[in-house]
Amino acid sequence: MEVKILVKKRTLDLSKVLAATSELIDKQGIAAVTFPNLAKKLGIRSQSLYHYIDNRTQLLSLVGANRIKALNENLKENLVGMSGQEAILKFCDLIRDYLLEDSALAAILYHLNEYERDAEINIELLKVIELGTKLKSDEDEPISVHALVGAVLGYVFFDRSAIFSGESKEERNSNYHQMILRLIETV
Incomplete structure (x- = not known):
C-alpha cells in the first residue's frame, strides 16, 4: 500500500x-x-x-522603504523639468499630500529614530532628500532640504492630529504654504 x-x-x-x-x-x-x-x-x-x-523594526523599515520608493517615483514623475523655488514648493506639497494619504508611511516615519542609519528606510529617505537637493537652481540658495523635510513631516503630524481639526482645509493649506515659503524665500 x-x-x-x-x-x-x-x-x-x-x-x-x-x-x-x-x-x-x-x-x-x-x-x-x-x-x-x-x-x-x-x-x-x-x-x-x-x-x-529578523524583527519588528526591520519589518517596519522594509514597509517604510517600499512606500518611500513609491513616493520617490511620484516625485520624479511630477517634478520633471522643474527647478528652483517652484520645484521646491511642489516637492514639499507632493510629500505632504502623499503622507496625508498614506497613513502607514506617516506612522512609520514618526518612529524614524528607531532605525539604524543603514536601515532600508533611511537609504530610501536619503534618495528623497538627494532629489530635493537637486531641485535647487543655485548652490548658494539658503535652502536646507533637511529643514524642509522636517517642516513637512511636522506639519503632516499636526494635520493628522485632532489638535487643529477646527481649521478648514484652505486654512491648513494657506498656513502650510506660508511656513514653506518662509523657509525657501531668500532673505
Missing part, C-alpha cells in the same frame, strides 16, 4: 509579508504590528515570519 503525503506548498514571500503589514497599519495602526497579529493575518505560525524578517 502506497501512502501519499500531501505537502502544502509555501506561497508566502517577503512582498506578501510587507503587504499584510501595510494593511495592518492602515486598518489598526502601527501598534497592531506584532508577529502574532501578522501571522494570524497571513494564516501562518509567527515563527515562520523569521524566514523573511
Whole structure:
C-alpha cells in the first residue's frame, strides 16, 4: 500500500509579508504590528515570519522603504523639468499630500529614530532628500532640504492630529504654504 503525503506548498514571500503589514497599519495602526497579529493575518505560525524578517523594526523599515520608493517615483514623475523655488514648493506639497494619504508611511516615519542609519528606510529617505537637493537652481540658495523635510513631516503630524481639526482645509493649506515659503524665500 502506497501512502501519499500531501505537502502544502509555501506561497508566502517577503512582498506578501510587507503587504499584510501595510494593511495592518492602515486598518489598526502601527501598534497592531506584532508577529502574532501578522501571522494570524497571513494564516501562518509567527515563527515562520523569521524566514523573511529578523524583527519588528526591520519589518517596519522594509514597509517604510517600499512606500518611500513609491513616493520617490511620484516625485520624479511630477517634478520633471522643474527647478528652483517652484520645484521646491511642489516637492514639499507632493510629500505632504502623499503622507496625508498614506497613513502607514506617516506612522512609520514618526518612529524614524528607531532605525539604524543603514536601515532600508533611511537609504530610501536619503534618495528623497538627494532629489530635493537637486531641485535647487543655485548652490548658494539658503535652502536646507533637511529643514524642509522636517517642516513637512511636522506639519503632516499636526494635520493628522485632532489638535487643529477646527481649521478648514484652505486654512491648513494657506498656513502650510506660508511656513514653506518662509523657509525657501531668500532673505
